[in-house]
Amino acid sequence: MTTRIFRSPAAYIQGRNVLDDLGDYADPLGDAALVLGDEVVLDLVGERVETSLEAAGFDIDSVVFNGECSEKEIGRIRERHTEHDANLIVGIGGGKAIDTARATRERTGGALVSLPTVASTDAPTSSVAVIYSEDGEFVEFHVYERHPDLVVIDTEVVANAPTRFFRSGIGDALATWFEADAAFRSGATTLFGTRSTRTAQEIAKLAYTTLREHGRSAVDAVENNAVTESVEAVVEANTLLSGLGFESGGLAAAHAIHNGLTQLEATHEATHGEKVTIGTIAQLVLEGREDALVEDVAGFAASVGLPTTLAEIGLEDPSIEDLAIVAEAACAEDETIHNEPFEVTADDVRDALVGVDAVGRRLDH
Numbered sequence: 433m434t435t436r437i438f439r440s441p442a443a444y445i446q447g448r449n450v451l452d453d454l455g456d457y458a459d460p461l462g463d464a465a466l467v468l469g470d471e472v473v474l475d476l477v478g479e480r481v482e483t484s485l486e487a488a489g490f491d492i493d494s495v496v497f498n499g500e501c502s503e504k505e506i507g508r509i510r511e512r513h514t515e516h517d518a519n520l521i522v523g524i525g526g527g528k529a530i531d532t533a534r535a536t537r538e539r540t541g542g543a544l545v546s547l548p549t550v551a552s553t554d555a556p557t558s559s560v561a562v563i564y565s566e567d568g569e570f571v572e573f574h575v576y577e578r579h580p581d582l583v584v585i586d587t588e589v590v591a592n593a594p595t596r597f598f599r600s601g602i603g604d605a606l607a608t609w610f611e612a613d614a615a616f617r618s619g620a621t622t623l624f625g626t627r628s629t630r631t632a633q634e635i636a637k638l639a640y641t642t643l644r645e646h647g648r649s650a651v652d653a654v655e656n657n658a659v660t661e662s663v664e665a666v667v668e669a670n671t672l673l674s675g676l677g678f679e680s681g682g683l684a685a686a687h688a689i690h691n692g693l694t695q696l697e698a699t700h701e702a703t704h705g706e707k708v709t710i711g712t713i714a715q716l717v718l719e720g721r722e723d724a725l726v727e728d729v730a731g732f733a734a735s736v737g738l739p740t741t742l743a744e745i746g747l748e749d750p751s752i753e754d755l756a757i758v759a760e761a762a763c764a765e766d767e768t769i770h771n772e773p774f775e776v777t778a779d780d781v782r783d784a785l786v787g788v789d790a791v792g793r794r795l796d797h
């Protein structure tokens with residue numbers, strides 16, 4: 433018998449101004465809340481979060497996130513959690529703040545509410561935390577037993593954030609279906625260590641079709657701080673569909689190549705989703721997909737303002753040695769690139785990156 437696992441947060445709430453109803457949704461989860469967000473984010477929404485939680489009878493303490501999901505920062509927040517005798521932590525902001533709240537809850541127990549203020553990654557719904565050193569070097573990746581008890585995403589807040597976050601979320605979500613599909617075809621395991629479900633595959637596919645149907649107009653709207661139905665669709669694709677799809681559906685080459693790219697300092701200014709976009713197109717090249725598909729996906733990425741050339745993620749004229757470093761890291765033994773349904777070598781990855789760049793530059797003209 434084949435075991436299959438699908439896991440997810442217990443509840444997901446999305447919509448304009450849902451932030452103001454946070455207290456009602458969180459009410460069954462506890463009565464003493466620790467609110468975590470960086471200065472920018474607390475300035476933006478801190479008061480509304482506190483007012484809503486207070487109205488629901490929560491006793492609140494707020495802590496300013498220092499911006500890095502490091503062991504030291506997690507330790508500091510954990511102390512505040514214990515001092516406040518909290519039974520709920522609310523992580524507000526981007527992927528790093530939410531990961532920090534998640535890692536804290538893992539140590540303290542209690543409930544976790546994830547409150548993304550950007551639709552930039554798969555972090556809000558996941559059970560994963562990416563841990564860094566205090567100076568921002570990647571350290572490790574943890575998959576925890578539990579998911580957030582509640583995810584609340586206010587689409588008006590997301591539409592008012594800088595558009596680059598929204599584009600990046602599209603880049604992260606664009607990978608989900610291609611990776612889940614590769615993992616399914618090869619019979620590989622997901623982050624939960626089993627084969628995936630058909631449910632997760634369909635969710636991943638829906639992430640992709642939603643982006644293709646609504647991505648461009650959603651980016652136009654967000655550029656003008658508007659919440660349209662297409663924005664609602666893409667926020668859901670970036671956050672819920674991609675989040676569930678990547679975890680329960682499986683990863684493959686795209687994220688492994690992203691991880692490889694982070695080896696080069698020059699890519700550090702590019703966001704997670706921007707690097708994943710290059711990884712996705714490289715996966716298609718590696719898989720030997722037809723030109724029409726590669727150009728279609730690259731064309732869509734370019735049309736929503738995502739990178740399709742190496743120069744656009746900080747690699748102007750990278751040497752072949754640099755690309756070999758990326759490729760070696762992408763092919764490390766425990767990397768998800770080996771979930772592709774064929775053997776992948778570092779030489780294949782290096783040349784796929786050269787191929788992606790060439791296609792991207794040609795389409796640019």
Ligand SMILES: NC(=O)c1ccc[n+]([C@@H]2O[C@H](COP(=O)([O-])OP(=O)(O)OC[C@H]3O[C@@H](n4cnc5c(N)ncnc54)[C@H](O)[C@@H]3O)[C@@H](O)[C@H]2O)c1
Pocket residue numbers: 470472473476525526527528529531549550552553554555556558559560561562589590592593594600703704
């Ligand atoms: N756990 C997971 O499954 C998972 C998946 C992908 C990525 N990640 C993590 O997420 C990180 C990337 O997250 P990210 O791209 O969201 O960025 P981030 O968390 O690194 O930073 C977000 C930035 O956006 C600002 N910000 C947030 N909301 C804002 C708003 N509404 N208006 C203006 N500024 C706002 C914050 O102040 C902060 O500077 C990765 O480095 C990785 O560590 C985790």
Ligand SMILES: [Zn+2]
Pocket residue numbers: 553554604687704708
């Ligand atoms: Zn991702």
